[in-house]
Amino acid sequence: MWDAPEGDRYDVVIAGGAMMGSSTAWWLSELAPELSVLVLDRDPSFEFASTTRTNSCMRQQFSSELNVRLSRFAAEFVQDLPRFxxxxWxxxxxxxxxxxxxxxxxEGSAEMLRANAEVQRRCGAATELLTPGQIAERYPFYELDDVALGSINLVNExxxxxxxxxDAWRRSxxxxxAEFARGVVTGIETAGGRVTAALLEDGTRIACGTLVNAVGPRAAALARMVGTELPVAPRKRWTWVFHAETPLDRPLPLTVDPSGVHVxxxxxxTYQAGGHPEDDPDVDPDDFAPRDGLFEDHVWPALARRIPLFERIRVTHEWIGHYAYNRFDxxxxxxxHPDxxxxxxxxxxxxxGLQHAPAMGRGTAEWIAHGGYRTLDLSPxxxxxxxxxRPIVERAVI
Incomplete structure (x- = not known):
């Protein structure tokens, strides 16, 4: 199923077979079935891929309108998958x-929540702003003495x-x-200002009409093969699953604490917490080493400060994934590529990325099939x- 490529030329080669690459391949099969498509990935098990080490969540509470609309389409797509x-099956x-x-x-952070909520509501999201008193009435287990305002959406978040x-994208x-094969692009051949072939680690040359960079945290290395510096790098994100000795008396929304910890x-x-240290450096794409004391010194104190019932908890699982972090905005x-x-x-x-893959794969396929966007305009x-x-800064990054 994931052997070497069968052919030596394809209309579209997609480097990266996880969420973004598979979404693009599926949408191409829908919008341009006449095109031959090859999806390459270094590890078909996706053991260390951002896609499989994510928390698999979805939200519409972003600061930029386009991101809100991407998530709203994702909720529609996921919940109507058989129709799409x-x-x-x-x-x-x-x-x-x-x-x-x-x-x-x-107050500065509260004003940002107000501005974000205005954007979200304009796009149709059901965002509510809550005073500390309103939060306490709904969720009395929080300690709120340092909270100025809350923002919540209980619809499709x-x-x-x-x-x-x-799995459904790949199968369909x-x-x-579409062909899915094992392979790592280590070189790109160009002529006349266009990509002509992808060169693989094993020496294979694959001619192509279009090459899509969907390799997640490794994206900058692929971009350098066409002479471009891309400000995207892996950054570690930790997840812990823990059991509380005294469970909360009602469901806990995904709480984004001012400390940067979320739960x-x-x-x-059982609950799931996530976070990262204050120093948040770029790392090697193969670096998944743990960091001693991070949970005990940073995450647990923040959890217990916000929800005192979490003073007595026991961690049962821990893992590390990578954000493909865009330092620019x-x-x-x-x-x-402009050139x-x-x-x-x-x-x-x-x-x-996981929640935006349905719309981003669609937009990429539209560009390949039609030379422009037919649904959401991704040109920003x-x-x-x-x-x-010209940065478009997304303020609501967790």
């Missing part, structure tokens, strides 16, 4: 809408089965003729904003 895929999925609750500790969608795309309900007295980089137009970016999602994410110094 047109496959009898497609699973019926739901977003487990426990909601996200952002807490602001000062929560957990979903990202693995099921990934493969059934329509949510798993069920049965924490937003996606998409669309064509090599058949090299397409699909990178730098800074932690919100194009690479040219980076050398031109």
């Amino acid at each position: 895929l047109r496959e009898d 497609a699973p019926r999925l739901r977003v487990q809408s426990f909601g996200y609750l952002y807490l602001a500790a000062d 929560g957990c979903w089965d990202g693995q099921a969608v990934l 795309a493969r059934g329509r003729g 949510r309900e798993l069920g049965g007295g 924490r937003n996606a980089v998409a669309g064509p 090599v137009p058949n090299f397409l970016f699909l990178n730098g999602f800074s932690g919100h 994410f194009h690479y040219d904003r980076i050398p031109e110094g």
